[in-house]
Amino acid sequence: MLKDITLGQYYPGNSPVHRMDPRLKILLTVLYATLLFFIKGFLGYGVVFIFTVGVIGLAGIPVPYVVRGLRPLFFVIVFTAAINIFMTPGRTAFRLFDTPIAATHEGIYMAVYMVLRLSFLVVGTSVLTLTSSPVALTDGLERLLGPFKKIGVPAHEIAMMMSIAIRFIPTLMEETQKIIKAQKARGADFESGNIFRRAKALTPILVPLFMGAFRRADELALAMESRCYNGGENRTRLKQMHMTLSDCLSAAIAALVLAAAVTVGYMGIL
Amino acid sequence: MIKTQGLCHVYQPGSPFEKHAIEDISLHIQKGEFVGIIGHTGSGKSTLIQHFNALEMPTSGKVYVDGVDTSAPKADLRLIRRKVGLVFQYPEHQFMEETVRKDIAFGPSNLRLSQRDIEECVLEAAAMVGLRPELLDKSPFDLSGGEKRRAAIAGVLAMRPGVLVLDEPTAGLDPAGRDELLTRIKEMHENGLTVVLVSHSMEDIAKTAQRIIVLNEGRIAMDGSTAYVFSHADELGAMGLSVPQVSVVMALLRKQGVSIPDAVYTVDQAKRVIIGLYNKAHKE
Numbered sequence: 001m002l003k004d005i006t007l008g009q010y011y012p013g014n015s016p017v018h019r020m021d022p023r024l025k026i027l028l029t030v031l032y033a034t035l036l037f038f039i040k041g042f043l044g045y046g047v048v049f050i051f052t053v054g055v056i057g058l059a060g061i062p063v064p065y066v067v068r069g070l071r072p073l074f075f076v077i078v079f080t081a082a083i084n085i086f087m088t089p090g091r092t093a094f095r096l097f098d099t100p101i102a103a104t105h106e107g108i109y110m111a112v113y114m115v116l117r118l119s120f121l122v123v124g125t126s127v128l129t130l131t132s133s134p135v136a137l138t139d140g141l142e143r144l145l146g147p148f149k150k151i152g153v154p155a156h157e158i159a160m161m162m163s164i165a166i167r168f169i170p171t172l173m174e175e176t177q178k179i180i181k182a183q184k185a186r187g188a189d190f191e192s193g194n195i196f197r198r199a200k201a202l203t204p205i206l207v208p209l210f211m212g213a214f215r216r217a218d219e220l221a222l223a224m225e226s227r228c229y230n231g232g233e234n235r236t237r238l239k240q241m242h243m244t245l246s247d248c249l250s251a252a253i254a255a256l257v258l259a260a261a262v263t264v265g266y267m268g269i270l
Numbered sequence: 271m272i273k274t275q276g277l278c279h280v281y282q283p284g285s286p287f288e289k290h291a292i293e294d295i296s297l298h299i300q301k302g303e304f305v306g307i308i309g310h311t312g313s314g315k316s317t318l319i320q321h322f323n324a325l326e327m328p329t330s331g332k333v334y335v336d337g338v339d340t341s342a343p344k345a346d347l348r349l350i351r352r353k354v355g356l357v358f359q360y361p362e363h364q365f366m367e368e369t370v371r372k373d374i375a376f377g378p379s380n381l382r383l384s385q386r387d388i389e390e391c392v393l394e395a396a397a398m399v400g401l402r403p404e405l406l407d408k409s410p411f412d413l414s415g416g417e418k419r420r421a422a423i424a425g426v427l428a429m430r431p432g433v434l435v436l437d438e439p440t441a442g443l444d445p446a447g448r449d450e451l452l453t454r455i456k457e458m459h460e461n462g463l464t465v466v467l468v469s470h471s472m473e474d475i476a477k478t479a480q481r482i483i484v485l486n487e488g489r490i491a492m493d494g495s496t497a498y499v500f501s502h503a504d505e506l507g508a509m510g511l512s513v514p515q516v517s518v519v520m521a522l523l524r525k526q527g528v529s530i531p532d533a534v535y536t537v538d539q540a541k542r543v544i545i546g547l548y549n550k551a552h553k554e
Contacts, residue, residue, distance in 0.1 A: 187380030207366035
């Protein structure tokens with residue numbers, strides 16, 4: 001159930017990918033995600049495939065574990081493929097049960113592209129969250145957003161909110177389980193009835209859950225204040241980030257490989 | 271009433287997080303008993319009691335409620351949950367209605383009773399926990415700590431269960447709220463309700479339970495009368511548990527050569543013993 005969601009949950013380790021500066025990792029992921037949409041031709045995707053598998057291997061994460069992260073998105077991917085196959089205008093490839101709904105050659109081509117793009121997008125970006133602890137990630141984000149503070153972006157506050165939100169996901173999941181059980185003990189029924197009944201049956205879960213979240217927020221605010229928390233200005237950190245030579249080198253290599261993938265596509269090979 | 275046979279429960283079997291919460295638990299709780307369950311944090315108490323009303327299902331072994339196997343495919347789980355009322359820790363965290371009355375009515379209305387029967391159940395449950403009728407139309411969030419706790423327990427009692435299972439019902443209450451609640455629970459037991467009380471407080475257990483089941487690392491370490499269990503202070507100590515403080519005092523007195531009977535584990539009993547000793551000494 002709720003616990004089975006593995007998408008992007010931190011996978012502890014000590015590989016070169018794990019140790020890489022989170023700032024660089026975030027930037028590379030953004031680059032990766034953007035370039036995915038510029039790649040043309042299957043050879044380009046071949047390069048991306050080798051690169052992605054290589055990085056996952058280097059990180060020491062079992063490939064099936066990463067691919068399992070695609071499972072929750074299975075329907076989105078299938079849906080996208082279907083839309084593309086049947087809605088793209090072009091030469092008819094086949095008809096669906098002799099109806100006017102026709103699949104086109106161009107559509108099938110597009111669908112394969114979209115499925116590849118989406119899958120690489122999810123797998124590639126989940127490598128970022130799989131190999132960086134939430135704290136490292138939000139710290140990195142804060143530092144990256146640092147320059148935008150001048151134009152009024154509250155970088156520290158955004159990062160803080162993200163860390164707190166991530167920190168409380170497991171707590172709230174546990175709380176939800178507990179509330180569901182307690183209401184079941186009072187005869188609540190979440191499994192039967194039509195969709196409206198079921199939606200209504202959620203009230204006894206949502207109200208206590210929100211009350212609990214507010215209570216926790218209050219307690220956390222109090223705890224932070226009593227430790228003299230003061231965000232942003234002049235705040236030092238326990239772990240300083242250092243960009244090392246090997247960080248720069250690996251980032252450069254990654255960028256080159258990605259650039260190669262795009263170029264290969266544009267050169268029109270295959 | 272409740273019977274388990276070789277009950278085992280494993281959380282997340284087959285994953286690296288596999289955890290054997292309880293192992294080979296066989297017990298029988300009879301109608302009209304008052305059973306205390308004690309054990310260290312993580313000893314499996316909460317997992318065990320969630321099997322009593324079929325919120326958790328055995329990995330292996332069986333649980334019978336009134337002779338019905340809870341894991342049978344056509345077992346009526348809602349009927350089982352009605353018969354075995356389970357009050358979780360901090361039950362007041364589950365309030366969701368705007369008045370106490372509506373919140374207590376949540377259980378009975380899930381049973382699809384008529385409006386009149388629901389009202390009757392609510393009033394009866396409120397009386398059992400000693401909630402004044404004028405509190406029923408207040409918001410549950412405006413009550414005091416002890417009142418909140420009692421209102422939440424009334425929410426379970428309103429389903430008229432045959433067994434009431436309480437997980438740490440006095441945690442976080444002030445001494446007055448604690449005493450009031452324990453007195454009410456004792457009263458319900460005297461009126462025929464079977465009660466299972468899980469607690470970390472040996473004092474609470476000593477004051478109320480007739481029988482104690484001690485859990486240690488998921489297994490039953492001891493099962494016997496209150497006097498029997500509390501006479502094994504050393505074994506309890508080895509499991510990270512203790513006996514009531516007054517028993518410790520009595521044991522120390524006994525070591526000093528004062529003649530004190532074995533089964534003294536509440537302040538009331540100790541008072542009587544000491545007054546008896548004093549009167550005897552005075553006469554001589």
